[in-house]
Amino acid sequence: MLIEMQHVFKTYKNGVVALSDITLSIDKGEFVYLIGPSGAGKSTWIKLLYREELPSKGKMLVNGFDFSRFKSRHTHRLRRTIGVVFQDYRLIERLTVEENIAFAMEVVEAPARDIRRRVNELLYLVGLKAHAKRFPRELSGGEQQRVAIARALANKPELLIADEPTGNLDYENSLQIIKLLEEINLQGTTVVMATHDRDIVNRFRRRVLELSEGRLLRDEAKGVYDRQ
Amino acid sequence: MKLRTLRRHLRDAFRSFLRNGWMSFASVATVAITLFLVGVFILAALNIDHLARQTESQVEISIYLKMDTSQDEIRKIEADLNNLPHVHSVRFVPREEGLAWLKETYADEADLFVGLDEDNPLPDAFFIKTDEPARTAELAQTIQSWPQVETVRYAQEEVAKLLEITTVIRQIMLVVVIGLALTATFLISNTIKLTIVSRREEVEVMRLVGASKWYIRMPYFIEGALIGLLGAGIPLLLLVYLYQQYVENTEILSMSVLSMQSVTVPLIVALFGIGLLIGIWGSLSSIRKFLRT
Numbered sequence: 001m002l003i004e005m006q007h008v009f010k011t012y013k014n015g016v017v018a019l020s021d022i023t024l025s026i027d028k029g030e031f032v033y034l035i036g037p038s039g040a041g042k043s044t045w046i047k048l049l050y051r052e053e054l055p056s057k058g059k060m061l062v063n064g065f066d067f068s069r070f071k072s073r074h075t076h077r078l079r080r081t082i083g084v085v086f087q088d089y090r091l092i093e094r095l096t097v098e099e100n101i102a103f104a105m106e107v108v109e110a111p112a113r114d115i116r117r118r119v120n121e122l123l124y125l126v127g128l129k130a131h132a133k134r135f136p137r138e139l140s141g142g143e144q145q146r147v148a149i150a151r152a153l154a155n156k157p158e159l160l161i162a163d164e165p166t167g168n169l170d171y172e173n174s175l176q177i178i179k180l181l182e183e184i185n186l187q188g189t190t191v192v193m194a195t196h197d198r199d200i201v202n203r204f205r206r207r208v209l210e211l212s213e214g215r216l217l218r219d220e221a222k223g224v225y226d227r228q
Numbered sequence: 229m230k231l232r233t234l235r236r237h238l239r240d241a242f243r244s245f246l247r248n249g250w251m252s253f254a255s256v257a258t259v260a261i262t263l264f265l266v267g268v269f270i271l272a273a274l275n276i277d278h279l280a281r282q283t284e285s286q287v288e289i290s291i292y293l294k295m296d297t298s299q300d301e302i303r304k305i306e307a308d309l310n311n312l313p314h315v316h317s318v319r320f321v322p323r324e325e326g327l328a329w330l331k332e333t334y335a336d337e338a339d340l341f342v343g344l345d346e347d348n349p350l351p352d353a354f355f356i357k358t359d360e361p362a363r364t365a366e367l368a369q370t371i372q373s374w375p376q377v378e379t380v381r382y383a384q385e386e387v388a389k390l391l392e393i394t395t396v397i398r399q400i401m402l403v404v405v406i407g408l409a410l411t412a413t414f415l416i417s418n419t420i421k422l423t424i425v426s427r428r429e430e431v432e433v434m435r436l437v438g439a440s441k442w443y444i445r446m447p448y449f450i451e452g453a454l455i456g457l458l459g460a461g462i463p464l465l466l467l468v469y470l471y472q473q474y475v476e477n478t479e480i481l482s483m484s485v486l487s488m489q490s491v492t493v494p495l496i497v498a499l500f501g502i503g504l505l506i507g508i509w510g511s512l513s514s515i516r517k518f519l520r521t
Contacts, residue, residue: 079438
């Protein structure tokens with residue numbers, strides 16, 4: 001089991017209940033859509049996974065890390081097993097495409113030779129070998145998101161989390177991103193993707209987790225966007 | 229930490245130091261002013277300490293005997309004095325000699341001494357020097373208890389006064405330096421804040437991909453330390469130069485001043501130590517406030 005949650009609650013300091021009584025488990029190698037309207041708790045749920053937020057109550061296990069016995073000074077260890085991608089890419093503007101990818105490995109002190117090899121590998125995977133020396137602002141949105149995905153994969157995480165990765169992209173580019181995520185998933189990485197994109201969810205049928213007002217409304221294998 | 233990592237941190241720290249321009253300059257200047265004053269105080273304190281010690285070592289103990297002391301008793305006291313531990317030299321001044329010295333010294337006021345030859349009011353006296361200034365008080369006390377000894381004096385007051393000045397200087401220094409150091413720390417923490425804010429994106433990515441807390445903090449520590457060390461180096465050079473001039477000028481006056489060599493080490497240790505402390509403290513307070521890791 002890669003992700004395990006038992007009766008997890010999240011209440012923010014201001015009293016807002018973002019998640020309540022979430023129980024679910026995700027296996028290694030799965031591809032999961034997380035859907036639901038804005039404010040349903042998708043972002044909070046994702047932040048819990050990489051300990052950007054801490055659960056208020058309940059048991060959680062991610063990539064073998066038991067959150068009930070977790071020391072916060074070890075947060076970086078958990079994060080090295082997780083790749084995260086956002087709607088707004090969050091690339092470093094002053095670095096080129098290859099430097100952006102390498103950055104993720106440099107800051108965890110990977111050996112220089114490994115970094116060169118891995119960056120090359122990833123550039124091929126996301127199809128941006130030709131753009132290696134370009135800066136983010138010279139790329140289209142879809143290309144920038146592919147750089148972000150490459151960066152998220154740099155340290156070979158077991159789990160890739162994508163928070164609305166196609167939110168800023170047109171349909172064509174969104175398709176490309178999904179195909180890339182599918183390929184990554186085929187290579188063994190577990191993928192969790194929060195999305196609003198009805199077409200994508202309906203076209204590439206996968207397990208669907210639907211959140212509504214902080215509760216898990218639906219957990220359906222090969223689900224569609226709208227409940228039938 | 230790997231060498232490559234260290235190099236990267238150093239590079240980042242230097243870059244931000246330059247990019248923060250005026251703020252870096254203001255921080256370094258404040259540290260420099262603080263440490264310049266610290267240095268001046270240290271030099272003053274060391275020299276006054278030195279002067280006090282020297283005065284102390286030159287101190288004679290004056291022993292005035294009772295008027296009815298016989299020649300035999302005087303000889304016995306002389307022998308006893310010579311037998312005391314830590315006594316370096318013993319000098320006997322008979323009362324006649326003492327009066328002659330007084331007359332000579334105050335030759336202008338000769339009328340003061342009229343008739344004193346017949347009725348000399350001065351006692352016989354011994355003057356001794358010790359080989360260990362710290363023992364002066366102890367020795368004086370021992371001698372005071374001897375039966376034929378009237379009074380014992382030594383330059384207690386002068387030494388005490390010098391040591392008092394040193395204490396006052398230390399206290400003033402403490403207040404001024406703490407005030408300035410706090411200002412410097414505040415400025416450094418603001419400079420580091422600029423760096424942290426300008427690198428927010430990068431820090432965000434570092435956190436996300438699992439860079440360790442120390443890896444993320446290190447460049448800011450280095451930047452703080454850099455400001456502190458630069459702020460120490462400038463006044464150090466200046467003080468060494470000024471002190472050199474001072475030593476050369478006072479040599480002519482044959483004043484007792486500590487040599488360049490004997491002040492350099494405490495100066496370097498104090499200035500770089502305090503500079504580093506201020507720098508790291510400043511960056512630490514900024515990191516705590518603005519860098520959630």
